Amino acid sequence: MEQLLQQHPDLQGKVVLVQIVNPARGSGKDVQEAKRETYLTAKRINDVYGSPEYEPVILIDRPVPRYEKTAYYALAECCIVNAVRDGMNLVPYKYIVCRQGTPYMDKAMGITSDSPRTSMLVVSEFVGCSPSLSGAIRVNPWDIEAVADALNLAITMRESEKQLRHEKHYRYVSTHDVAYWARSFMQDLERACQDHYNKRCWGIGFGLGFRVVSLSPSFRRLCIEHIVSAYKRTNRRAIFLDYDGTVVPQTSIVKSPSSEVISVLKALCNDQNNSVFIVSGRGKNSLSGWLDPCERLGIAAEHGYFMRWNKTSEWETHSVADDLDWKSIVEPIMRLYAETTDGSSIEVKESALVWHHHDADPDFGSCQAKELLDHLENVLANEPVVVKRGQHIVEVKPQGISKGSVAEKVLSNMVDQGKPPDFVLCIGDDKSDEDMFESILNTVSAPTLPLAPEIFACTVGRKSSKAKYYLDDTVDVVKLLQGLATASCPKPKYIEQTLVSFESII
Numbered sequence: 001m002e003q004l005l006q007q008h009p010d011l012q013g014k015v016v017l018v019q020i021v022n023p024a025r026g027s028g029k030d031v032q033e034a035k036r037e038t039y040l041t042a043k044r045i046n047d048v049y050g051s052p053e054y055e056p057v058i059l060i061d062r063p064v065p066r067y068e069k070t071a072y073y074a075l076a077e078c079c080i081v082n083a084v085r086d087g088m089n090l091v092p093y094k095y096i097v098c099r100q101g102t103p104y105m106d107k108a109m110g111i112t113s114d115s116p117r118t119s120m121l122v123v124s125e126f127v128g129c130s131p132s133l134s135g136a137i138r139v140n141p142w143d144i145e146a147v148a149d150a151l152n153l154a155i156t157m158r159e160s161e162k163q164l165r166h167e168k169h170y171r172y173v174s175t176h177d178v179a180y181w182a183r184s185f186m187q188d189l190e191r192a193c194q195d196h197y198n199k200r201c202w203g204i205g206f207g208l209g210f211r212v213v214s215l216s217p218s219f220r221r222l223c224i225e226h227i228v229s230a231y232k233r234t235n236r237r238a239i240f241l242d243y244d245g246t247v248v249p250q251t252s253i254v255k256s257p258s259s260e261v262i263s264v265l266k267a268l269c270n271d272q273n274n275s276v277f278i279v280s281g282r283g284k285n286s287l288s289g290w291l292d293p294c295e296r297l298g299i300a301a302e303h304g305y306f307m308r309w310n311k312t313s314e315w316e317t318h319s320v321a322d323d324l325d326w327k328s329i330v331e332p333i334m335r336l337y338a339e340t341t342d343g344s345s346i347e348v349k350e351s352a353l354v355w356h357h358h359d360a361d362p363d364f365g366s367c368q369a370k371e372l373l374d375h376l377e378n379v380l381a382n383e384p385v386v387v388k389r390g391q392h393i394v395e396v397k398p399q400g401i402s403k404g405s406v407a408e409k410v411l412s413n414m415v416d417q418g419k420p421p422d423f424v425l426c427i428g429d430d431k432s433d434e435d436m437f438e439s440i441l442n443t444v445s446a447p448t449l450p451l452a453p454e455i456f457a458c459t460v461g462r463k464s465s466k467a468k469y470y471l472d473d474t475v476d477v478v479k480l481l482q483g484l485a486t487a488s489c490p491k492p493k494y495i496e497q498t499l500v501s502f503e504s505i506i
């Protein structure tokens with residue numbers, strides 16, 4: 001009010017704020033302090049802007065009966081609810097209803113039933129009801145200049161617009177009554193519980209990371225015997241493996257693959273019936289260095305921005321992503337979050353930028369990651385990019401580049417070569433791997449395939465996923481791959497015997 005009278009001196013003598021001080025629910029020191037400050041502020045405003053005939057702020061600090069409040073609401077040209085923190089707050093709704101009036105109230109106010117109605121609302125954006133009132137003027141209560149401008153606008157707006165706003169308000173309030181709220185609450189509850197009895201619930205994680213996930217009963221562990229038998233029945237196989245969290249543990253400090261992983265990949269690649277690909281978000285140099293011994297292995301780096309079919313073939317670069325100008329928008333924003341989040345850092349890839357918070361405080365890191373994701377999505381709405389969360393990362397990469405497109409490319413290449421896949425295995429732990437699952441699941445229904453292949457989409461860790469199968473960790477993944485490699489190239493009998501006798505000697 002002080003700001004309003006200061007910014008708009010023409011309103012002095014014309015506008016009065018009736019501040020109804022509802023009795024506080026508590027009686028602590030802070031309540032007394034707030035009361036004292038309210039009185040002092042009101043006095044200050046009245047001393048500066050008032051006169052013997054004009055009191056700009058009227059404080060009503062006593063229990064006010066409903067009929068009296070109704071009278072105030074019915075008379076007020078504008079209602080301001082400007083809490084910095086609140087629940088739903090029904091005052092704006094009550095004000096609208098009172099401004100609509102009743103025949104009895106009209107009579108008391110000396111107006112006819114066809115008199116136009118208005119209701120002007122200035123509401124804080126932090127009040128629960130504010131999004132529902134499309135005719136209200138929404139403000140940030142901390143921005144007092146904007147609040148003063150909003151009040152001025154509310155008072156000085158053309159009558160016809162005030163009426164239109166009231167119509168909107170009243171239509172909403174009269175159609176969204178208590179019965180409506182109860183009905184929609186019940187509907188939401190029913191919808192949320194719909195599949196409840198068809199799903200199994202699992203408690204996953206510890207401490208603050210604990211969560212309950214409900215999974216469909218068809219989601220099951222990928223059993224080695226089951227997949228090995230399908231593997232043996234087939235001879236045009238596509239195998240897609242994610243890197244971090246799939247063949248190398250997320251928690252491992254050493255990021256290069258173990259000798260076990262290298263040898264199982266080599267064995268799988270050596271089977272002429274297999275097309276094996278590592279599909280990763282990592283850069284091409286690290287991947288090609290680490291996987292150097294696997295000559296026949298295909299690698300898709302940076303989610304498929306780079307791809308090579310085997311060690312001797314050239315890297316192919318995805319053509320979709322020529323425009324990388326967005327990097328200059330993203331980098332300063334990520335730098336801001338890196339500076340304010342201790343332990344976080346930025347990774348610059350050829351096609352993407354990644355903000356890492358693996359080494360930051362876990363809770364603060366994930367809160368910052370959520371905020372950064374939101375921030376980037378807003379700023380980049382018109383750019384040809386996608387913003388994604390991964391394991392302790394927020395990544396911005398070009399649209400059209402995804403692990404799904406890698407799977408699509410490999411599978412259609414097999415079809416073009418007259419070797420349509422009859423077995424597809426895809427394992428990954430991350431959100432970016434969900435694109436691969438989706439893409440290979442779509443191939444089942446593709447008309448280009450003469451016969452539907454055996455599909456094994458498998459996520460690492462029990463969580464909600466498009467994959468039908470799960471394995472618990474990278475140890476299980478390697479065991480499963482070893483099972484397949486053995487089926488490709490069974491060990492000669494005498495080696496097995498030697499091994500048994502050697503082990504028994506130990």
Ligand SMILES: O=P(O)(O)OC[C@H]1O[C@H](O[C@H]2O[C@H](CO)[C@@H](O)[C@H](O)[C@H]2O)[C@H](O)[C@@H](O)[C@@H]1O
Pocket residue numbers: 242243244245255279280281282283347354356357358390391392393395430432
């Ligand atoms: O597709 P993936 O093989 O799963 O790779 C995804 C990301 O891997 C890398 O990040 C991961 O390792 C980091 C440590 O080296 C760790 O800090 C982070 O939390 C992990 O997500 C890589 O740096 C990213 O560019 C990849 O997108």
